[in-house]
Amino acid sequence: MRYTTLVSVLVIASLLLAGCVEHPEEPEVGSGELKIGVVASLTGSASATGTDMWQSAVLAAEEINAKGGVVVNGVPMTITLVQGDDESSPKAGVEAVTKLITEDKVDLLVGGFSSGVTSADSVVAAEHKVPFIITGASSPVLTHRTDIDTSYFFHHCPTTDDYGERTTIFVNEIIKPEIYARFNFPEDRPLRMALLYQDSAYGIGVHDATTKTIETYNLNIEIVAAEKFKMGETDYRTPLTVIKATEPDVIYPVAFLNEQTLIVTQGRKDVGLDSIYLSVECNDDPDYYTGVERWGEYSIQESRFGPYAIPAGPIESAVETFRDDFTARWGAPPSMMGASTYEGVYIAAEAVKNAGTVDKAAVRDALAEIEMSQMVEAMQGGVITFTQDYRESKFDLYMQQLFWDDSVGETRPKIVWPNSVKETDFVLPDWYEPGST
Amino acid sequence: MDISLFAQILVWGLYAGCIYILLAIGLNLIFGVMKVVNFAHGELLMLGAYAAFWLYAYSRLNPYLVLPLAMLLIALLGLSMERLGFRPIMGTGKLNEIFLSLGFMYLFQNLVAYLWSTNSRSVRSPYSSISIPLGAIKLPLDYLIIIIITVVFLIAFQLFMKQTNLGRAMRATSQNREAAALMGVNVERMDMLSFALGSALAASAGGLWLISGQLVDPYVGAIPAIKAFAVIIIGGLGSIPGAIIAGLTLGIAENLVPLLMRFFMELFGISMSFTAWKDTIAFFILIIVLVLRPTGIFGEQGE
Numbered sequence: 001m002r003y004t005t006l007v008s009v010l011v012i013a014s015l016l017l018a019g020c021v022e023h024p025e026e027p028e029v030g031s032g033e034l035k036i037g038v039v040a041s042l043t044g045s046a047s048a049t050g051t052d053m054w055q056s057a058v059l060a061a062e063e064i065n066a067k068g069g070v071v072v073n074g075v076p077m078t079i080t081l082v083q084g085d086d087e088s089s090p091k092a093g094v095e096a097v098t099k100l101i102t103e104d105k106v107d108l109l110v111g112g113f114s115s116g117v118t119s120a121d122s123v124v125a126a127e128h129k130v131p132f133i134i135t136g137a138s139s140p141v142l143t144h145r146t147d148i149d150t151s152y153f154f155h156h157c158p159t160t161d162d163y164g165e166r167t168t169i170f171v172n173e174i175i176k177p178e179i180y181a182r183f184n185f186p187e188d189r190p191l192r193m194a195l196l197y198q199d200s201a202y203g204i205g206v207h208d209a210t211t212k213t214i215e216t217y218n219l220n221i222e223i224v225a226a227e228k229f230k231m232g233e234t235d236y237r238t239p240l241t242v243i244k245a246t247e248p249d250v251i252y253p254v255a256f257l258n259e260q261t262l263i264v265t266q267g268r269k270d271v272g273l274d275s276i277y278l279s280v281e282c283n284d285d286p287d288y289y290t291g292v293e294r295w296g297e298y299s300i301q302e303s304r305f306g307p308y309a310i311p312a313g314p315i316e317s318a319v320e321t322f323r324d325d326f327t328a329r330w331g332a333p334p335s336m337m338g339a340s341t342y343e344g345v346y347i348a349a350e351a352v353k354n355a356g357t358v359d360k361a362a363v364r365d366a367l368a369e370i371e372m373s374q375m376v377e378a379m380q381g382g383v384i385t386f387t388q389d390y391r392e393s394k395f396d397l398y399m400q401q402l403f404w405d406d407s408v409g410e411t412r413p414k415i416v417w418p419n420s421v422k423e424t425d426f427v428l429p430d431w432y433e434p435g436s437t
Numbered sequence: 438m439d440i441s442l443f444a445q446i447l448v449w450g451l452y453a454g455c456i457y458i459l460l461a462i463g464l465n466l467i468f469g470v471m472k473v474v475n476f477a478h479g480e481l482l483m484l485g486a487y488a489a490f491w492l493y494a495y496s497r498l499n500p501y502l503v504l505p506l507a508m509l510l511i512a513l514l515g516l517s518m519e520r521l522g523f524r525p526i527m528g529t530g531k532l533n534e535i536f537l538s539l540g541f542m543y544l545f546q547n548l549v550a551y552l553w554s555t556n557s558r559s560v561r562s563p564y565s566s567i568s569i570p571l572g573a574i575k576l577p578l579d580y581l582i583i584i585i586i587t588v589v590f591l592i593a594f595q596l597f598m599k600q601t602n603l604g605r606a607m608r609a610t611s612q613n614r615e616a617a618a619l620m621g622v623n624v625e626r627m628d629m630l631s632f633a634l635g636s637a638l639a640a641s642a643g644g645l646w647l648i649s650g651q652l653v654d655p656y657v658g659a660i661p662a663i664k665a666f667a668v669i670i671i672g673g674l675g676s677i678p679g680a681i682i683a684g685l686t687l688g689i690a691e692n693l694v695p696l697l698m699r700f701f702m703e704l705f706g707i708s709m710s711f712t713a714w715k716d717t718i719a720f721f722i723l724i725i726v727l728v729l730r731p732t733g734i735f736g737e738q739g740e
Contacts, residue, residue, distance in 0.1 A: 044656070045654075047550070047555045048555050048556055199713040226710060227710045227712050228710045228712060230713045233715075234652075235449070235692075237449040237692075238450075238696065238712060239710075239712040241442060241445050242442070242446075242699075242712070258557050261557070261559075262651070262652065269565055269577065269650060270577050271445075287556055287557060291652060293561065
């Protein structure tokens with residue numbers, strides 16, 4: 001029948017196009033094979049980041065294979081990557097990880113973006129006791145939770161605790177003195193901070209880390225507003241208007257890229273909230289600089305790897321090489337989730353080499369003991385290693401400020417803190433309006 | 438409560454309501470005439486926004502000026518959907534129509550992702566830095582333009598439906614398809630026209646949404662489409678005045694109610710944010726309306 005044919009054609013066309021979206025070629029399979037499942041959002045709302053993670057993993061695998069693969073007890077093994085598309089949703093994530101483990105028989109997993117998705121799909125990895133190097137999801141709960149066996153999880157990505165604390169300390173040490181000096185505020189006046197955070201493990205994690213940091217370090221900072229929004233929200237005018245009424249000195253949105261772009265744009269353009277906007281590291285992305293336009297000028301980003309600023313020091317040349325190789329291979333620079341996934345594949349290879357086997361328990365033990373030189377992201381102590389308690393690697397995070405660059409017609413970041421990697425001083429813009437006196 | 442805060446949030450609600458109205462009226466028109474529930478209607482908003490984006494990107498004209506052309510392109514697409522998709526399956530069962538529209542939804546999402554990637558796109562309105570002071574509040578000029586354009590579209594739409602032969606024929610088809618056909622109305626042509634017009638209205642919602650500073654990506658149509666469905670159910674299936682009132686109500690309520698809830702809780706010494714409850718509020722209103730009046734505010738029995 002005509003309509004049956006038409007419906008069939010539509011369904012087949014949809015499936016074909018779905019298949020066309022992201023299927024980069026995989027490395028060739030060698031005789032001795034180390035199968036790594038890459039869990040990433042290759043489709044759905046987070047597919048830009050997920051694609052970047054996959055491409056970074058491919059680059060790492062190609063580099064390792066080109067150098068002879070992973071030598072285990074004298075026998076070279078070729079890395080084969082297998083895609084696990086979580087489709088940016090917990091349900092699809094569970095299905096993808098189940099397939100990777102039960103059908104593809106991967107030796108270990110690398111990746112995982114979005115704490116909500118990874119929280120769901122990592123349960124499958126825990127049940128099957130498959131080592132999982134988490135490189136994109138930031139909630140500390142992933143390795144702290146007690147309802148499942150998390151001993152096979154290794155968190156190679158700063159947690160919300162890490163960047164919530166780092167950002168709050170930066171605000172206290174750098175932004176607060178500048179504001180107080182310009183407006184002659186007394187020292188005992190608390191700095192007024194407003195939080196606008198995603199109602200998710202990620203957002204709540206940063207909110208909690210911020211309040212905990214204020215308490216732990218006894219900082220003179222008052223949270224004057226704490227507004228939540230649903231993931232994927234596009235209209236922030238109402239919460240920003242409410243925040244404006246509380247007269248904050250700084251605003252800390254805890255949001256993903258598209259959300260942060262809209263928060264800053266709507267906050268400054270529509271609501272007239274001319275304040276210093278802070279930002280979480282995942283927004284250090286070329287799309288953010290394009291999307292936020294001039295409204296993002298003088299805003300602050302916490303970062304560990306970005307497309308433009310490179311912290312001076314021992315990893316500078318490695319970052320440039322990675323960035324150039326990635327750009328040559330894929331036509332665009334990598335994101336920070338790509339950087340940690342790239343390192344994740346190297347960590348997996350090193351752990352298998354050290355374990356001398358692909359036995360999962362032995363690989364887990366090797367991961368727990370691993371000590372590698374930092375690669376393309378600065379690590380505390382210059383070494384990639386995991387903490388004994390919650391198996392978290394510790395990054396050297398830095399803060400950058402966005403400045404307008406006429407030559408590109410966009411803002412570009414410059415590192416303003418800490419002093420060891422600082423490129424320029426923090427600037428409090430002329431248009432800045434503080435909260436109440 | 439600070440009255441200026443209340444007024445400012447009312448403006449944001451009004452703007453949101455305009456977008457919902459444009460989207461919901463198109464959806465309602467298609468349902469009213471064809472009795473087809475088009476789940477791909479949000480994707481027509483998305484495609485309208487992309488059409489406006491690409492026309493703007495290539496022409497560098499004022500984005501408001503490219504809006505009519507974007508609407509025309511999406512109207513032609515809607516026409517094609519009706520001719521090639523819905524026409525052949527009309528009368529073969531609601532399930533076929535539902536799955537066909539779902540097929541279109543995924544097809545458009547994946548096609549756009551394939552052609553233009555999943556990266557977000559935006560345009561810059563030439564009026565983006567202009568605000569008009571209205572007492573204690575400031576109204577961005579773009580929002581005023583969007584509200585005015587919506588009102589103009591609604592008036593033009595009402596005039597078309599009430600004052601023209603084509604509009605009367607569409608209303609007749611909507612009220613009783615068989616009787617309209619017996620009276621000489623070409624109901625198939627009305628189907629085409631309603632799909633084209635509904636698609637153009639969705640494109641206008643997408644274009645204005647983009648110009649207001651929103652970002653567009655292949656998946657951006659899903660949430661507005663759900664809201665548009667809520668609007669037409671609250672207003673009454675097939676009712677245009679119902680869609681207007683429900684769209685405004687929903688836009689204002691989901692912005693204002695969280696604030697009122699916050700103030701209410703503060704009376705009891707509890708500080709709590711309700712801004713993440715926008716969707717909950719929208720569907721709570723939907724539940725209340727369905728319980729009190731199952732056919733919606735302006736719906737008729739048997740619709």
